[in-house]
Amino acid sequence: MTKYLISFPSGAMVFPDEDLQAVSDAAHAVVQEAKDAGVWVFGGGIDESVPPVMVDGDGTVIEGTYPQTRQLEGGYTVLELPSREAALEWAAKIAVACRCAQEVRAFQYDPAS
Template sequence: MAKYLISFPSAAMVLPDDEWKAAGRDAHAVIEEAKAAGVYVFAGGIAEDVPPLLVTADGAFTEGGYPWAPPLNGGFTVLELPSRDDAIAWAARIAKACRCDQELRVFQIDPQS
């Protein structure tokens, strides 16, 4: 089984004010379904009120991420699934609940980690 990242950037969630509560409820319901199915690894979002730190190999750090990279934000779900087709189906369920498209990626696992 592979681990899949299902995610969206914050800017993708453009909802009318009266839909936010329902989207949150529906997204949490899908996560509960994933837990019940035994495929849940973790889920959450990037804390956008805490700036990233760029840490060098010698331990020095500066506030901010890579200056050339787009910001990393939004919501993330990691599921462990038997196939890409299963991952696509779960991503569709999450997209419907969140009311925005989801990006799907598979983790390349280092067998020595």
């Protein structure tokens, strides 16, 4: 089984304020479906009010992040699935719930884990 990252930037979620509860309910329903199916690993949204920091190998903490990840925000789901096709099916469910397209990426296999 492969773990897949299904994600979207927060700016992609565009809907009227009055739809927030419906979107939240739909997203929670998909999460529950994934848990019930036994494929749920992890999910959540980046807390954009907490600024990122980097920790160097010597423990030095530096404000900020890598330039290419400066805009890392949004929602993330990790599911463990038997195929890419299954990942695309789950991404479609999440896309409907969140009302925005989802990016799908596979984690590399680690034989030690």
